[in-house]
Amino acid sequence: MVNYYYDGTFDGLLTSVYESYYGIEPPDKILRCKNLQQSILDKDIDIVTDSEKASKVYEAIHKKISYDALRNVYHAYLSELDEIDTYIYQYLRFGFKKGKSVDLYLTSEEVLKVHSAAKKVRTESHLMLGLLRFRKLNGGLYYAPYSPVYNITALISDHFVRRLSDQFWIIHDTKRNLAAVYNMVECVLTDLPEELQHQSLNTDDCFEDLWKKYFDSICIKDRINPKLQKRNMPARYWKYLVEKQ
Amino acid sequence: MELQKKLEILSAAAKYDVSCSSSGSNRKNTKGGLGNATSCGICHSWADDGRCISLLKILFSNYCVYDCAYCVNRSSNDVPRAAFTPQEVADLTINFYRRNYIEGLFLSSAVTKNANHTMELLYESIRLLREEYKFNGYIHVKAIPGADLALIEATGKLVDRMSVNIELPSEKGLKLLAPQKEKQAILKPMNFISSKIAEKKDEIKVFKKAPLFVPGGQSTQLIVGATKDHDMNILKLSENLYKKYNLKRVYYSAYVPVSKNPLLPDLKTPPLLREHRLYQADWLLRFYGFSADELLDERNPDFDPQLDPKANWAVNNISLFPVEVNRADYEMLLRVPGIGVRSAKKIIMARKVKSLCFEDLKKLGVVLKRARFFITCKGKYFFNYNMEQLLIRQNLINGWETDEKKQEWEQISILSLIPEKPTLQDKLMSITGEI
Structure with missing residues (x-):
């Protein structure tokens, strides 16, 4: 078995796809992090992320398959599911063979897996547009x-950039300790510094009480x-819901 | 009165209005403004009764001049009363919105003093939000029947959705339970709003930046179970409303017993199943190409509690089935129980590249438990028995698996052929002839 390992970035994944066509050997598996248990039968190849190769693959998917396929791939990548x-x-691979009709093969395994992962991600992100709760901190930051x-x-x-x-x-x-920070001009994705991670949330915000009463x-x-x-609002999301405290 | 107390009273007073959706409008945010609307709508929470919370649903005031028997806010009812000021409504909306609790505001009101006065108050609250606070989130407002049409038009220019509640499905019910109201007074603003919406649609075709008028369309609500109306009357009424007034939604609200009145039915619990069946039928009208006449008729004016309307229709029209999944057109696929809008579309897509078998259907999200009685795949029928109405009906209700376990016909053994010895009772019966 040939395993490709990449650094977990989307560019890294696309680079792996590039290498599978132009590199030495196409992989049987592509993985994000090293397996701790290694088999002597496996051949591991580390993929070095190359943004130029990645953008070539990106363009190729867009042009030779479809924009929808690109979206599906990106959303499935965000699911971080096993395998x-x-x-x-x-x-x-299947898509480059079939062209834009790839998304019609709804019954074949590889299409089904990617579609269902992408759908899970989209469902959760839509749900979160509603279930996200901003706490107003004393400085006026939400x-x-x-x-x-x-x-x-x-x-x-993006939705909140437009809305708020x-x-x-x-x-x-x-x-994941990943944050989207918005300063009324632009929004940046970054990891939060240590001291900001443990915000004391015990603000005495009267609108939180009003919301609970409502x-x-x-x-x-x-x-x-x-x-x-x-069923509509799974209990795993309740931890951060003001009304469920 | 404290704001908190007011909020409690006036949200509790508004809760029997079931409309909650925040869809149909894609109002954009303005520079320096707050909020926008998403055309698919967003739910922000679900209350303990399982209904979604999307908008801040409140009455402006619950001081009512009317005395409708079914309503919790009727003037003769002894409940705490309160009224907001436009400023308070705006404050609550803006602050909830900034914390992402809500998608916008649903503002309704009891009729205080008279219809015009009430509508003015609603208009003023919304004007304050839109103009002073530059709020661009979703606003749903009630048009008060009897209010001046100019006032309704001015409000319509500011909001995303408007609704007039019909509440009681027949004029007879209206006379009995709400003698102060008239059917014509309710339909007049509805008619007005729908003609204005149509007008604006034409205008937008010519001028792209023509001002909006109720871009999310209008809706209404019918109470189920407070009067003796049959499901057929209710469904036909909705069908007419969709056709005639181009309504976006008709909501059905199971009547919750809020008062002891001899004119009202004595219900222990709200008729939730009936409400559910009506919603199912409503979906069939709007998305599945059914008409009310196909689902109910004079002989069966109410829905079967055991079987959903679509399955019921399919069993009664068994001669149209089975349909071949690989050939049937979209409209027919939609009529197969167990195939919904999404799976019908998927079938249409997937069969372009491959002819489908039963295994494939499962992957496409078809509910085979129901669909298998009505379809063939590549000419093969999945169900092992004849297409017999009663048998299919039984299986749809009980589920095939459970039925197999408690099989009613048993293996015939030689012993069962020997008749049982007649008992004393049998002998007596044969003498007296009494059974």
């Missing part, structure tokens, strides 16, 4: 900690249905 990199690779299952910070930040364009805010993925009084008591509530 997804290998499936993306197979999807692209700070939104959350821990999504998939790496969606880059996907959702006249306030300073930070969206902080506490699981949340309770809008419910019709004759129709209580916790199962439906949990």
Whole structure:
């Protein structure tokens, strides 16, 4: 088995695809980090990320397959699911063969895997547009900690740039320590410095209390249905919801 | 009165209005402004009753001059009363919005003093939000029946969605439970709004920057179970509303018993299943190409509680089935139980490159548990038995697997052919002839 290892960036993944065509040997698997258990039958190749090669692949996907395929690949990449990199690779191989009709092969394994991973990412990012909660800190900064299952910070930040364009805010993925910081001019993705990571959130914000009161009084008591509530709003997201504290 | 107390009273008073969606409008943010609308709509939370919270849903005031029997805010009801000021409404909206709690505002009101006065108050709150606070988020407002049309038009220019609630599906019900209201008064603003929306649509074709008028369309609400109306009456009414007034949505609200009145049915729990069936049928009208006449008729004026409307239709029209998945057109695929809009589209796509078998359908998200009775794949029928109406019906209700376990027909053994010895009772019966 030939394994490619890349650094976990999207460019790295695209470089791996490039190498699979022009390098020494096409891989059986593409992986993000080294397996601790190595088999003597495996041949490991480290891929050095090269932005030029990556952009060639990027352009090729756009032109030879479709823009949708590019979107699917990027979203599937953000899912960080097991083996997804290998499936993306197979999807692209298949795609370069079939052209833009690749997304019609809804029943073939490699297409199905990439589509379902991409869909999971899109579903969660849409849900998060609603479930993200900004806490107003004493300095007037709006700070939104959350821990999504998939790496969606880059996907959702644009929405808030458009929407909350006249306030300073930070969206902080506490699981990956990745933050989108907005200063009313531009939004940057970065990791938060240590001292900012442990914000004391005990602000006495009266609107948080008002929101909790509203949340309770809008419910019709004759129709209580916790199962439906949990189906729509999985409990794993409750940790950062003001109304569920 | 404290703001918190007001919010509690006036949100509790608004909760029986089920409309919550924030879709249909894609109002852009302005320079230096706050907020925008997303055309697909966004839910921000789900209350303990499982219903989504998308908008800050409040009444401006619950001091009402009307005394409608079904309504919690009727003037004769002994509930705490309160009224916001436009400033308070704006403050709440803006601050909730900045924390991403809500998608916008849903503002309704009880009729205080008279319709015009109420509509003016609503207009003023929304004007304040849009003009002073430069708020571009979603706003849904109620048009108060009886208010001046000029006032309704001015409000319509500022909001994303407007609605007039019909509440009671028939004029008879209206006379009985809300004698102060008239059907014509309710339909008049609806008619006005829909004609204005159509007008604006034409205008936008010519001038791209023509000012908006209710870009999210209008909606209404019908109460289910407070009157004796059949499902058929309700569904036909909705069908008409969709056709005639081009409504975006009709909401159905299971009647929650809020008062003891001899004119009202004595319900222990709200008729949630009935509400659910109506929503299913409503979807069939809007997205599946069904008409109300196909789903219900004079002989069956109510939905079957055991079977969803689409499956019920399919069983009653079994002669149209089975359909071949690889050849059927989109409209027919949509009519197969277990195939929805999404999976029908996927089938159309996938069969362009490959003829589909049952395994493939599972991957496309078809619910084979229901669909298998009605389809063939490459000419093969999946269900092992005859296409018999009753058998399929039973299987749809109980599920095939469970049925197999408690099989009703047993293996015939030689012993079962020997008749049982007649009991004493049998002998007596044979003498007296009484069964």
